[in-house]
Amino acid sequence: MDFDDTPQEAAFRAKARAWLEQHAKPRDPNAIAPNLLGERESADVIQKAKDWQATKFDAGWACLTWPKEYGGQGLGRLEAVVWGQEEGKFETPPNIYGIGHGMLGPTLMAHGSEEQKQKYIREMARGQVVWCQLFSEPDAGSDLAGLRTSAVKDGGDWVLNGQKIWSTGAHFCDWGMIVTRTDPNAAKHAGLTYFIVDMHAKGVEVRPIKQINGGSGFNEVFFTDVRVPDANRLGAVGDGWRVAITTLMNERVAIGAGGGAGRYRDLIKLAQETRRNGRPAIEDSAVRQKLADFYIQSKGLQFTSYRTLSALSRGATPGPEGAIGKAVGAPMGQEMAHFALELQGAMGAVADAAIAPQDAVWQEMYLGTPGLRIAGGTDEILKNIIAERVLRLPPEIRVDKDRPFREIPTGSVK
Amino acid sequence: MNLEFSEDQKFVQHTAREFLTKNAGLDVCRKVLETKDATHDPGLWKGVAEMGWLGAAVPEAHGGAGLGHLELVLIAEEIGRALAPIPFASSVALCTEAILQFGSEAQKQKWLPRLAAGEAIGTFALAEGPGDADVASLATRFASGRLTGTKLPVLDGEAAGLAVVVAQGERGPVLALLDLSAKGVTRTRVESFDPSHSLARLELRDAGAELLGGADGGAERVATLLDRAAVVIGFEQLGGATRALEITREFALGRYAFGRPIASFQALKHRLADLYAKIEIARSNGYYAAWALSSGNDELALAACSFRAAASDAFESAAQEMIQIHGGVGFTWEYDCHLFYRRARWLAASIGTASSWRDLLITRLVARQGQGGGDAHAE
Numbered sequence: 137m138d139f140d141d142t143p144q145e146a147a148f149r150a151k152a153r154a155w156l157e158q159h160a161k162p163r164d165p166n167a168i169a170p171n172l173l174g175e176r177e178s179a180d181v182i183q184k185a186k187d188w189q190a191t192k193f194d195a196g197w198a199c200l201t202w203p204k205e206y207g208g209q210g211l212g213r214l215e216a217v218v219w220g221q222e223e224g225k226f227e228t229p230p231n232i233y234g235i236g237h238g239m240l241g242p243t244l245m246a247h248g249s250e251e252q253k254q255k256y257i258r259e260m261a262r263g264q265v266v267w268c269q270l271f272s273e274p275d276a277g278s279d280l281a282g283l284r285t286s287a288v289k290d291g292g293d294w295v296l297n298g299q300k301i302w303s304t305g306a307h308f309c310d311w312g313m314i315v316t317r318t319d320p321n322a323a324k325h326a327g328l329t330y331f332i333v334d335m336h337a338k339g340v341e342v343r344p345i346k347q348i349n350g351g352s353g354f355n356e357v358f359f360t361d362v363r364v365p366d367a368n369r370l371g372a373v374g375d376g377w378r379v380a381i382t383t384l385m386n387e388r389v390a391i392g393a394g395g396g397a398g399r400y401r402d403l404i405k406l407a408q409e410t411r412r413n414g415r416p417a418i419e420d421s422a423v424r425q426k427l428a429d430f431y432i433q434s435k436g437l438q439f440t441s442y443r444t445l446s447a448l449s450r451g452a453t454p455g456p457e458g459a460i461g462k463a464v465g466a467p468m469g470q471e472m473a474h475f476a477l478e479l480q481g482a483m484g485a486v487a488d489a490a491i492a493p494q495d496a497v498w499q500e501m502y503l504g505t506p507g508l509r510i511a512g513g514t515d516e517i518l519k520n521i522i523a524e525r526v527l528r529l530p531p532e533i534r535v536d537k538d539r540p541f542r543e544i545p546t547g548s549v550k
Numbered sequence: 551m552n553l554e555f556s557e558d559q560k561f562v563q564h565t566a567r568e569f570l571t572k573n574a575g576l577d578v579c580r581k582v583l584e585t586k587d588a589t590h591d592p593g594l595w596k597g598v599a600e601m602g603w604l605g606a607a608v609p610e611a612h613g614g615a616g617l618g619h620l621e622l623v624l625i626a627e628e629i630g631r632a633l634a635p636i637p638f639a640s641s642v643a644l645c646t647e648a649i650l651q652f653g654s655e656a657q658k659q660k661w662l663p664r665l666a667a668g669e670a671i672g673t674f675a676l677a678e679g680p681g682d683a684d685v686a687s688l689a690t691r692f693a694s695g696r697l698t699g700t701k702l703p704v705l706d707g708e709a710a711g712l713a714v715v716v717a718q719g720e721r722g723p724v725l726a727l728l729d730l731s732a733k734g735v736t737r738t739r740v741e742s743f744d745p746s747h748s749l750a751r752l753e754l755r756d757a758g759a760e761l762l763g764g765a766d767g768g769a770e771r772v773a774t775l776l777d778r779a780a781v782v783i784g785f786e787q788l789g790g791a792t793r794a795l796e797i798t799r800e801f802a803l804g805r806y807a808f809g810r811p812i813a814s815f816q817a818l819k820h821r822l823a824d825l826y827a828k829i830e831i832a833r834s835n836g837y838y839a840a841w842a843l844s845s846g847n848d849e850l851a852l853a854a855c856s857f858r859a860a861a862s863d864a865f866e867s868a869a870q871e872m873i874q875i876h877g878g879v880g881f882t883w884e885y886d887c888h889l890f891y892r893r894a895r896w897l898a899a900s901i902g903t904a905s906s907w908r909d910l911l912i913t914r915l916v917a918r919q920g921q922g923g924g925d926a927h928a929e
């Protein structure tokens with residue numbers, strides 16, 4: 137067992153650092169970690185992100201683990217970690233490719249035809265076109281297989297009708313991966329089919345939704361008689377659930393700790409700068425206990441993901457264990473933000489970045505982290521996954537499993 | 551980076567599990583617990599010594615097996631899984647380790663082979679009553695080769711024949727090696743929270759002892775020793791926690807209520823999932839700490855604190871959930887839950903509570919941040 141770089145990893149790290157030093161500005165290690173939730177949507181930020189991705193791709197630093205034939209570098213997952221650690225030390229635009237590169241790319245590689253792979257993967261890696269995930273619907277979130285957006289075959293095309301919701305980035309994306317219902321008479325999971333859809337196609341309408349933090353990162357997407365060629369089908373007709381599972385499995389690995397990990401340094405600084413009972417808060421034992429818990433959880437999550445990567449780099453496939461990262465990390469992020477606001481006292485009510493402690497980063501995080509506990513599977517769904525797939529406890533009782541989809545009751549308060 | 555144990559190390563672990571499954575069922579722990587005056591299981595102790603585990607990290611030249619600390623922590627985890635009623639942590643992780651790190655060649659020659667063979671049982675005497683022990687203000691004195699004072703409680707104190715005693719020397723705290731059969735040592739039995747391990751009070755009146763390490767730097771030596779022991783004992787805790795979860799899971803699958811296995815109720819599923827996550831978070835911290843311990847990395851100072859706190863919390867949570875999920879039978883003497891509950895608390899109290907380690911963690915983190923030192927494994 138060794139947490140240090142192997143000689144190859146060390147050489148790779150040096151090479152990565154040398155390139156980064158030439159192409160980006162080092163981050164001040166004492167600066168407060170930026171919170172980017174708010175500014176992601178601006179056209180300017182998107183363009184900067186695209187430029188950075190192209191620069192990386194052209195120099196051979198993009199999608200490191202993907203096969204070379206599709207524009208990747210054919211490297212191992214641990215090298216990707218090393219790259220991530222180094223890139224994190226530089227000021228770079230926000231990553232708008234989490235969904236595409238983390239989840240949709242691997243899905244294409246697993247289920248796409250050779251023609252589809254050639255057509256989309258390299259282009260996806262270079263990042264001039266951006267991809268979104270069109271899974272959730274107003275009546276089908278956690279219960280994803282309950283979705284109703286329909287696809288009906290018409291000649292060589294499929295015609296899509298329905299609505300998706302909470303689609304991150306759909307307003308600046310060019311392609312989407314969508315799960316649709318192609319057979320309402322089949323049982324719930326059996327009647328689904330997966331497609332690649334052109335977000336600029338006729339009949340696709342994207343309406344940004346305003347979030348609780350004031351940003352508009354996600355959208356409603358309406359489909360009215362949208363024609364999708366059969367060549368854009370990923371996997372067999374009726375096999376969409378299996379394809380979607382690949383996306384979801386990769387989602388668990390891609391999302392990782394989500395939220396708080398790595399923030400403890402800022403939190404310690406805040407505890408040194410704020411006072412409680414007339415003394416620096418860092419001297420208060422209740423504060424120290426909490427800080428220690430956050431550190432322990434953050435490091436535990438980081439090393440848990442390294443353990444997973446260690447196993448994956450030796451050829452294992454991503455398993456349900458990946459659910460831990462988000463199940464623990466997302467609520468921890470919210471708790472950390474809450475604790476930071478507690479430390480701020482009355483100033484915890486101030487969201488003005490010009491005067492709030494640490495540039496209101498924690499206020500933003502407090503408003504952003506509830507979304508992280510829901511996106512990519514809620515806390516509850518992730519705990520079900522750990523209980524059922526890791527600990528092998530009995531599955532939830534399902535009353536809808538063997539009935540034709542048409543007959544299953546649904547409901548939501550509108 | 552490679553976070554997996556080697557094949558050889560896994561083999562050591564496998565052998566340990568096999569041996570303990572055969573020779574240390576939970577009935578062995580229960581027997582010591584229920585036998586008045588028993589301090590440990592001598593047969594198991596002898597067997598474990600013959601396997602070479604007591605000297606796993608002791609060089610062959612000093613009578614050990616010459617393995618390393620990665621092997622030692624894996625053995626500790628198995629000892630923890632079995633709730634083995636033997637003074638492993640006290641003798642191996644504390645006393646043997648102290649002599650290994652700080653002993654003179656003569657002390658090593660004299661004690662290490664006997665400790666590795668299990669002929670001598672060692673322990674560590676720091677605490678002097680309630681509260682977290684403060685090395686800087688101990689009342690026990692060491693002067694001119696003589697110890698005077700009271701140590702309470704001393705873990706495995708009734709089983710041990712040799713103790714590493716922390717005392718106030720002429721120029722600050724020191725470590726002293728004390729033969730417990732020496733004149734001036736009065737040992738009294740103290741009722742143990744986990745009677746599968748013994749506890750004692752030591753009254754020392756001019757008892758002859760030897761310095762272990764120099765007359766200066768004792769506080770740092772104690773800190774180093776505790777960091778090192780925390781990793782090994784943490785793995786014992788991890789083993790106990792994991793086993794408690796496994797047994798509880800089995801029980802929940804077999805126990806029916808309202809026409810269903812109770813393991814199918816989401817409230818219980820989520821609690822078991824939470825517990826699993828807590829144990830895995832502790833385990834990941836443990837791997838980091840074990841690596842730092844075995845490679846002599848400076849990260850040990852932080853990693854030992856994190857892991858020790860996480861492992862104590864994980865084992866205690868696991869034991870608490872174990873009783874709750876077993877329901878009424880979980881609260882009976884006959885079921886094994888209380889063996890875990892007792893051991894978890896006993897180990898948590900053994901070398902500083904989880905909260906004291908968390909406090910130390912922050913002290914060390916702040917010091918490092920103050921020096922502008924980064925995090926060797928920043929995300």
Ligand SMILES: Cc1cc2nc3c(=O)[nH]c(=O)nc-3n(C[C@H](O)[C@H](O)[C@H](O)COP(=O)(O)OP(=O)(O)OC[C@H]3O[C@@H](n4cnc5c(N)ncnc54)[C@H](O)[C@@H]3O)c2cc1C
Pocket residue numbers: 235268269270271272273274275276277278279301302303304305354507508510511512513514515516517520532
């Ligand atoms: C910021 C953000 C970004 C997102 N981005 C995308 C995206 O890009 N693409 C996309 O397709 N979707 C996206 N989503 C949608 C997300 O996947 C869903 O919101 C999520 O799966 C929950 O579904 P829901 O909102 O319908 O809530 P519901 O499923 O209605 O859940 C409501 C509550 O019921 C609980 N619940 C539901 N089922 C169970 C159960 N079996 N056991 C216990 N509790 C249960 C949930 O945990 C939750 O607390 C995003 C969401 C957010 C917040």
